[in-house]
Amino acid sequence: MSTMSSPPITGPGDEPGSSEPGGRTRVAERPDERAHPGPVADASGPAASGTSRTATATGIPSRTILLGVIGACLAALGALGAGGTLVRDPILSGTSLTWIRFGHGKNLAELVVYLGVGLLVWAWVRLGRHVRAGRVGRRGVLLAITAWCVPVMLGPPLFTRDVYSYLGQGLLPLEGLDTYALGPAALDGPIAENVAWIWQTTPAPYGPLFILIAKGVVAISGHNMIAGVLLMRLALIGGMVMLCWALPRLAERLGGNPSVALWIGAANPLVVVHLVGGPHNDLLMIGLIAVGTLLVMRRQHVLGIVLVTLGSAIKIQAVVVLPFLVWIWARHLKGSEMTRFVRAAGTGVGVFLPVFAACQLVANVSLGWIPALGANSVVVNWTSLPTGAGQIAHGIASWFYNPSHSLYYTTARTLGMALLGYIALRQWWLARDGDEHNVIRRAALVMLAMSLLLQTTFPWYFTLALALAAVLPLSQWASTVIIFGSVFQLAITYPDGDAASNNYPHVAVLILLSLLAAASLLRHDPLELSRRSKGAHV
Structure with a gap:
């Protein structure tokens, strides 16, 4: 079974789509479109530079957004076992699901996080191809941002435990202690025990407005860790x-x-x-x-x-x-x-x-x-x-x-x-x-x-x-460099917040995947998997 290649796309008017109620256009992501080698045909055109105005683009890349939502949901789900989990988890403790936080269960949860993040990156690069080609405007991007943020806002902390430090830095002044002289270790209770060990005795390096925000969050959430994390996200969103x-x-x-x-x-x-x-x-x-x-x-x-x-x-x-x-x-x-x-x-x-x-x-x-x-x-x-x-x-x-x-x-x-x-x-x-x-x-x-x-x-x-x-x-070159750097920095820490920079096999794989993501902005299939699949079916 072969895949037909489409002619080069040079502008939003060439993008196949379907009209939706209200005059909105849904970006068609059919097999022939997905096989296109890249977002541009002429490197000197506006789609190549990414500098053209796209105020008139109204496409909604539904499948791309959905792909990112699935990725964000998987990342949030995997974070239940591999993210910045609580020492005493009121949701999983005492259930048959505690195994996902230890040993092979945690390894599986990490794989789910990485799979989710990978799908999110894939969706982001696909979105970039649509945007740079002029097929999707700011409305479509805003919809993607909203849809992708919601799942990670509701899950456990991802790739960090800093939010627990924030809560500790808010609780210290509420307890009459100086947050700029003491670390969370001076406290008792669940907030202190969930702070990463390296920051237990570290004073807050943040300005007074953030300490005021942290105090307000803790004043409302008290020692309820889940409420504290969710309220902190709401305060920062x-x-x-x-x-x-x-x-x-x-x-x-x-x-x-x-x-x-x-x-x-x-x-x-x-x-x-x-x-x-x-x-x-x-x-x-x-x-x-x-x-x-x-x-x-x-x-x-x-x-x-x-x-x-x-x-x-x-x-x-x-x-x-x-x-x-x-x-x-x-x-x-x-x-x-x-x-x-x-x-x-x-x-x-x-x-x-x-x-x-x-x-x-x-x-x-x-x-x-x-x-x-x-x-x-x-x-x-x-x-x-x-x-x-x-x-x-x-x-x-x-x-x-x-x-x-x-x-x-x-x-x-x-x-x-x-x-x-x-x-x-x-x-x-x-x-x-x-x-x-x-x-x-x-x-x-x-x-x-x-x-x-x-x-x-x-x-x-x-x-x-x-x-x-x-x-x-x-x-176009600057955009590919940004993709490489973003993907590399995204996973240079483990999902639980520990540094992965000294795991050199991890770093090597991450570099290769970052290069692949960057190349994918220019070509839909940089590894030419579609061509190999076609040859296998001849």
């Missing part, structure tokens, strides 16, 4: 709403593709699985940055700076965006270059300080988060490039004598921070023309450098750089 609102509007201003921006910055499995399914407070920080940046571009400067300041009060990394926004603000003013900069920077600081101080006062916490920022340095893995360089240098030195690990790690990390400082200052200075596209591009480069050069790197750190890059015009 507002970041996704803000992201989905701001990304397409930013892309329209910057010459990007609004639908591609949503596809890369919000529908990305790295965002859905880690930020939503985790969850991680980076989601709220990124949403505030996205909306704040858009408002500054729209000349609502003060309100924009307020929102980015609130993002900094979630995680201080957001403060790096503020100096870049000053250049955009300065460009909107009159006068000499120096006068405009001084006015914008001075007013920006005048907004930042009282807003941040207000968060500090309302949360009723100290400035202890500043020394706590280095708390995650206890994690040593090569995904942080300076740490990886220190590991290599230590390994070479150990051939000749018995050196101290800390000397090499500290030296490499110090050099990495110096390099990061240089990159940040240089990119900031090169953005001084205030051109919006130039400013955001250079801010994205700095955020990417931060993700790579900080002393410790976690997969979700890359999502801020992704969000900023997503709104820019992206070449």
